[in-house]
Amino acid sequence: MSKVIAIANQKGGVGKTTTAINLAAALAVYELKVLVIDVDPQANATSGLGFDPRNVRQTIYDVITGQVADPYDCILKVPDFETLHLIPSHIDLVGAEVDMINLPRREYKLREAIQPIRDAYDFIILDCAPSLGLMTVNALVAADSVLVPVQCEYFALEGLGKLLNTIKIVQQRLNPSLTIEGILLTMFDARLRLSKQVVEEVQRHFGKVVFSTVIQRNARLSEAPSHGKPVIRYDIHSRGAVDYLTLAREILQRNNLPVPA
Numbered sequence: 001m002s003k004v005i006a007i008a009n010q011k012g013g014v015g016k017t018t019t020a021i022n023l024a025a026a027l028a029v030y031e032l033k034v035l036v037i038d039v040d041p042q043a044n045a046t047s048g049l050g051f052d053p054r055n056v057r058q059t060i061y062d063v064i065t066g067q068v069a070d071p072y073d074c075i076l077k078v079p080d081f082e083t084l085h086l087i088p089s090h091i092d093l094v095g096a097e098v099d100m101i102n103l104p105r106r107e108y109k110l111r112e113a114i115q116p117i118r119d120a121y122d123f124i125i126l127d128c129a130p131s132l133g134l135m136t137v138n139a140l141v142a143a144d145s146v147l148v149p150v151q152c153e154y155f156a157l158e159g160l161g162k163l164l165n166t167i168k169i170v171q172q173r174l175n176p177s178l179t180i181e182g183i184l185l186t187m188f189d190a191r192l193r194l195s196k197q198v199v200e201e202v203q204r205h206f207g208k209v210v211f212s213t214v215i216q217r218n219a220r221l222s223e224a225p226s227h228g229k230p231v232i233r234y235d236i237h238s239r240g241a242v243d244y245l246t247l248a249r250e251i252l253q254r255n256n257l258p259v260p261a
Contacts, residue, residue, distance in 0.1 A: 002033075002121040003255060004114070005181055006143035011159045012130035014151040015186035017044040018221065019247075020127035022240070023147075025230030026248035028084035030260045032122040035075070037114065038089035039139050040129040046088040049078050050228035056088040061096055063087070063113045064138075071117050080233050085121075097134040106134065107174050111142035132166050140170045145181035150202060152188045152195040152214075157202070182254070184247065186215040213247040215240070 038045040043053035062068040078084040100106040221240030224231040
């Protein structure tokens with residue numbers, strides 16, 4: 001049985017999609033079978049892994065709404081990776097919340113949709129939209145844990161309490177087994193005192209929940225999506241690639257899984 005990790009934060013620009021793409025790629029480099037599911041209508045994870053959202057024929061929207069019965073029909077193999085796959089997104093996903101609004105068990109649609117493919121992967125990564133809407137709730141219900149990226153800037157903690165409260169409500173009402181995988185500090189700039197202060201503040205508030213790995217600002221990390229590649233394939237020697245390989249190892253350690261040499 002795989003582990004499903006939702007990457008969520010209703011605040012935009014904190015590195016959710018960057019983390020989804022590059023964590024998945026790092027785990028695949030360690031020869032684990034990984035599936036990324038793009039649950040964001042902006043479809044940035046789809047384009048960041050080398051696919052044009054305008055040209056994909058079947059997406060997670062089709063699976064959730066029942067237009068595609070078998071989720072395997074939507075899975076795409078990511079170029080240059082043997083064990084990394086993607087279920088893409090499309091702008092149509094904006095309409096999914098409207099389509100589901102009156103359905104019974106609407107919060108469980110994504111969980112039910114991916115159930116047939118869980119055993120085929122070691123990790124399933126859900127890239128959530130920057131909102132706390134029905135699709136994000138679906139992702140939290142489908143997930144075993146949630147990873148929260150937090151930007152190392154002044155408003156880092158803004159909205160974090162609201163997200164953690166939403167996670168608590170989901171735990172109480174819809175998914176009692178949901179845990180917090182960890183809080184990931186992103187866009188760290190060692191030259192700025194502010195970045196260091198944010199790291200200290202988050203670590204003081206949340207302790208061991210915060211990952212030891214910190215994702216540093218890196219030009220290659222920013223450039224890679226425009227080439228449709230994870231940073232590991234764009235420049236494996238870059239700081240960004242090293243950081244996400246380190247994060248992948250830390251997640252394996254936290255889950256008591258073998259860590260590659």
